[in-house]
Structure formats: C-alpha cells, structure tokens
Amino acid sequence: MIQNLFPDAPSQHAREVDFLFASLVAFAGLLTLIMGFLIIRYLIRFRVGTTHSRSGRESHDFRLDLIWTGTAVVIALVLFGWSARLYIDRNRPPPDALQITAIGKQWMWKMQHPDGQREINSLHIPVDRPIEIELASEDVIHSFYVPSFRIKQDAVPGRATRMWFTPTRTGTYSLFCAEYCGLEHSGMRGEIVVMEPQEYAAWLDAQPQGETLIRRGERLFTALGCSGCHEGDGPIEAPNLSGLFMRPVGLSDGRVVIADRDYIRDSILRPERDIVAGFRPVMPSYGGLLDDPETMALVAYIESLAEDAP
Ligand code: CUA
Numbered sequence: 001m002i003q004n005l006f007p008d009a010p011s012q013h014a015r016e017v018d019f020l021f022a023s024l025v026a027f028a029g030l031l032t033l034i035m036g037f038l039i040i041r042y043l044i045r046f047r048v049g050t051t052h053s054r055s056g057r058e059s060h061d062f063r064l065d066l067i068w069t070g071t072a073v074v075i076a077l078v079l080f081g082w083s084a085r086l087y088i089d090r091n092r093p094p095p096d097a098l099q100i101t102a103i104g105k106q107w108m109w110k111m112q113h114p115d116g117q118r119e120i121n122s123l124h125i126p127v128d129r130p131i132e133i134e135l136a137s138e139d140v141i142h143s144f145y146v147p148s149f150r151i152k153q154d155a156v157p158g159r160a161t162r163m164w165f166t167p168t169r170t171g172t173y174s175l176f177c178a179e180y181c182g183l184e185h186s187g188m189r190g191e192i193v194v195m196e197p198q199e200y201a202a203w204l205d206a207q208p209q210g211e212t213l214i215r216r217g218e219r220l221f222t223a224l225g226c227s228g229c230h231e232g233d234g235p236i237e238a239p240n241l242s243g244l245f246m247r248p249v250g251l252s253d254g255r256v257v258i259a260d261r262d263y264i265r266d267s268i269l270r271p272e273r274d275i276v277a278g279f280r281p282v283m284p285s286y287g288g289l290l291d292d293p294e295t296m297a298l299v300a301y302i303e304s305l306a307e308d309a310p
Helices: 012-045 062-090 197-206 213-223 226-230 261-269 292-308
Strands: 098-105 108-112 118-120 122-126 131-137 142-146 151-155 161-165 171-177 189-195 248-250 256-258
Touching (some): 012 062, 062 161, 098 122, 098 142, 098 292, 118 122, 122 197, 131 142, 131 151, 151 161, 189 197, 213 226
Parallel strands (some): 098 131, 122 189
Antiparallel strands (some): 098 108, 108 118, 131 161, 142 151, 171 189, 248 256
C-alpha cells in the first residue's frame, strides 16, 4: 500500500528513503494518537465538578520521569543514526561506479561520460550499475534533483559535490534543477534514460567521442605550467604527482592526510594551506584562476596518474 503513495522507486536508495519516511510518519502518527488520547482522557477526568486533585505534586514519580526521558532520547538517537547512515552512504560512491560529471550552467545541465561523450539536459546510463555523479557549477548554485531516485544534491560554485545511486529498472526519469538560479530556472530540466548495458554500450559507440576529462586536465597541466615543476627537471622542486592519488601524504605540520580528490583539489586552489613535508611553500594559488570544470579536469588527470604509477 505504501508503494502507491510514493512516486516510482527504481533504485535501492529510493526504497530505503521511502521506508525511512514511512516509518517517521508512522511514528509521528502514533505519538499524535497517544497525546490526543491522554489529552481527552484528562479533560474528562479533571473536568469542573470532579473531586480529583489537580496539583499532581503528591503523585510525582522520579523513576517515571527517567523512563520517558530516556525512551525519548533513545528513539531520537535511533532515528538520527538511521538517517545519518543513509545520508553518509549516498555520499560515498563504491570504487567501481561509473563516473559521470554534470555541470550546471544557466540554464542547462552539461553531462560528460568517462570516454568524453557529452550530452545536454539528458543522461544515458546503464541499469544495475552504481552511477557516481560529480557536480560542479559554472555560475550560480543549481541543484541536481531526480525525484524517482530520491536524490538531490546542490552544485555549488567553488566546491566539488558528488552523490551516487544504482538504477534498478530501465526507463526515462525526470531531472530538475531544485535551486532557484535565475530567470529560466523552471526550464532547467532534463531526463535520465536508464538502458540495458548492451544498449548503453551501443549508444556510447554512436556518440562523437569528444575530449575526455582526463585529456583536458592533461592539456591544462601543461598549459598552466604545472608540469614545469611537478614533472622533473625544472629549477623548483615540487612533489611528484604520479601515484599520489589515495596515498598518504606527510605535511610540514606533522599531519598525515590521504590524497583523495578533495585533498588534490584543495592543494590546487589553496596550496599554501597544506605544505608537503620537505618542500618549500612556493606554489601559487590557482583559486581565482580556474573555473570549476577546469579544476575538475585537473583533479581527474592527477587521479589518472595513479594508474600508470608502478
Ligand atoms: Cu539551475 Cu535552478
């Protein structure tokens, strides 16, 4: 019965979100019933003309206080833990997820597939495979919202955000922008087309290839002069980036961090914050120079260097 009250749920995540939502409504409904019952009961019991004492003092029970306070705290913690687990899980894509980038721009979504195929306002993906969507914006805040998958994530200028889901049924699902972003906000919609894996492969083959994110990052890496210091023989020594991704890095203040995407991104935009142990703080900040899609491409390139490393 619950299924009929919600929109179609063609992903595991959607079913879990619906179950959480239904449980919250059921719990709140139960509380409302209990409170309503007690209010009416006491209205009748202590109505004008009855002889019951209304002070309540002589019947105070400290143990009872403890029990209902404790129960309420436990219930609140369970609900918190349950929803936090779902939320955290949604932000941690499995390593084998298909990596899609979606860039919000007034007023369209620009999607890119791993091999460089691009589309605007539509996204073709295979069924039963985790899909990771990395979001960026070229101008203002947008929000990537697919009601059927119960996912919504803001694309914020200056930040990389991501989310993932696994579609479990083929079909076409609506995509909306869920953050007011200007005059044509309401027209910033698109569709997600979930296909059988072999159909998806055929669809990919039929698209013009385009420049991949990694290739674009490599081009920027040379054009911006990163390669001058980070690849070898220049006058300034800089950390070697091959094999860096997901390895521990010792910093000059003694901290050790894992070089994940966020670390690499921060190191490009604000290199003065985390100086690698043994190196001088000479790298200029690229914070004001790169737009988000460019930063994303550079990070993808540096990430790809890990695969070639011994
Ligand atoms: Cu983009 Cu609203």
